[in-house]
Amino acid sequence: DAGVIQSPRHEVTEMGQEVTLRCKPISGHDYLFWYRQTMMRGLELLIYFNNNVPIDDSGMPEDRFSAKMPNASFSTLKIQPSEPRDSAVYFCASSPDISNQPQHFGDGTRLSIL
């Protein structure tokens, strides 16, 4: 079991640039989640997908953020344009179901916007 794979592990870029974070979920998991973690706000759910369809994006901070899941094995989270306040660790997680089974987390992408 390769686990959830995220890339890149670290990203440093200047404000205004486009940032794309990538995630490969565990094969067979129907749910995919994107989280953001900061010291101030802790762990926040941004969006989640079921069978590649976005179900709840109420946690997406603003229109600069977008997420896609073109197929069952790949998802992206894009920020355009990026701002310094977007600096955080972004986690992707996947799960076989929404409630009784645990979510499996990737190791995250540490994003720094200068």
Next chain:
Amino acid sequence: AQSVTQLDSHVSVSEGTPVLLRCNYSSSYSPSLFWYVQHPNKGLQLLLKYTSAATLVKGINGFEAEFKKSETSFHLTKPSAHMSDAAEYFCVVNTGGFKTIFGAGTRLFVKA
């Protein structure tokens, strides 16, 4: 409405002494409850889960938790702390809906 409260933001113990990390939840329905651990620069890793089977749940690395419905608690314990247990721990609740609630986390420090 469902919610989860981790009663301590930080806990400090000496190596070899017991660990107690406290978690209370609020739920209108029978919840699923989880504890996760996060080591530095890593994602969250499942320690254990409760899903309406035995109320005493055993997890990895010697941790266990007891579901107490009357107290709406799901405290995490370990008889003897190890240096490698130093990490952040998250209590998580889900009541079968489409929302999983994460606690704010408890950072565990282990002194030599």
